[in-house]
Amino acid sequence: MPNMRAVPTVRRRRLGKALRQYRTDAQLSGEQVAELMGERWDGPKISRIEHATAKISAPEVAKFLDLCGVTDPEVITALEELARNAGKTGWWSNYGTTAVPQHVEDLIAAETEAKSVRCYHPNVIPGWLQTAAYAREITTATAFRIPPEEHPAIVDVRMARQAVLTQPSGLPKWRFVLHESLMMQRFVSHPSLMRDQLQRLLDVAELPNIELQIMPLTAGPHPGASGTFTIFRFPRPWPPIAMTEDRHDMRYFEGEELAGEYEEAFERILAAALPADQSRETIKKHMEGHNR
Incomplete structure (x- = not known):
């Protein structure tokens, strides 16, 4: 044979x-x-x-x-x-390639094996922090070329991926910087959606392995103007990876030199962002705004 x-x-x-x-x-x-x-x-x-x-x-x-x-x-x-373990597939293999295309499979592998993750998101709350309701709205808006009947699987995968934030073996350190403008999103058909999403951010920020900061509307120019990116660091011997996202794909840059450039950018972003305590107060302020 x-x-x-x-x-x-x-x-x-x-x-x-x-x-x-x-x-x-x-x-x-x-x-x-x-x-x-x-x-x-x-x-x-x-x-x-x-x-x-x-x-x-x-x-x-x-x-x-x-x-x-x-x-x-x-x-x-x-x-x-x-x-x-090379032949083993993960839980995501139960979903089709529409819900888990190759670049998302690579992302799941990276986030599962990382010892630290640092990311800046100016345009949308990252999938790791989304509520299911927010994820459904974002998927409907962005995946308009994918048949609507495929959308629930995309949301299910995103929700399942959030388990990595609290995985029992060697909790990785996560650090998020989100732009304040995200707190101001409104969903007319779901008035309480954004309030629930902001509460989710506050809840996640309480986890011991997670730091969450907000980039204020009043911040001056900083490297985050170039868009969303995430940096993964792994145990030896694996090199770090920086990942950027756009509408069509995710791009990965491997190695100390390339990832180091993004880490320098992230440090400058942190310097421009609000401290963690002020960030929590900013989130709470916007929660009150969504009561009106």
Whole structure:
């Protein structure tokens, strides 16, 4: 029976990318590594592994890394573990690709594995902090090219993703900066919706691993003018990732140099934002406005 083509899961793609990087750093070609790996190995197989369409076992990963001169036990252990779990899919696999396209799957993997997340949102309250009612309204407004019958699945995925804020194993540190103009949104057909959403922000801000700040309307120019972005930092050996969003896609920038530029921008944004206590008072002030 012919070998089945491996499903390119997020884990398998991450593993393949790491192996390709270590092979390139060692200045070895795929054919050279294949010859050293032994029988039943060839250049095309190495290429398939690195492009996440072929499997590689944990012992084979260890041998691959040894051939590439990798001796860091943390790196070896991390990639072996990734190989053991490479074929596993997450809870989101129960939803279709409309609700979880590839870039959202990558986002779920990043937020699940991060040790810290920092994000600036000027245009919409981020999905991690949305109430279901707010999520439905935003989805209806933005996903107008997706059939309405698909919208509930998109909202369900967004709500399920919020569990990452309180996941029991090694709570990541989250830091949000939201623009004050978001507090002023109104939904005519649902007068209480925004008040409930602002209460959600206050509730989340009470969590020990979350800091929430508001960028005031009176703030001067700052790097946040360029739009929404999020920075993920991971345990070793994985490099940090900065993610930007626009209408059509999410773009990922990996590595200390690229992510570092966004971290510098975020520090400047923090300096322009209200402190946490004043931010809470600002949210409460806008809640009172939504009573009228």
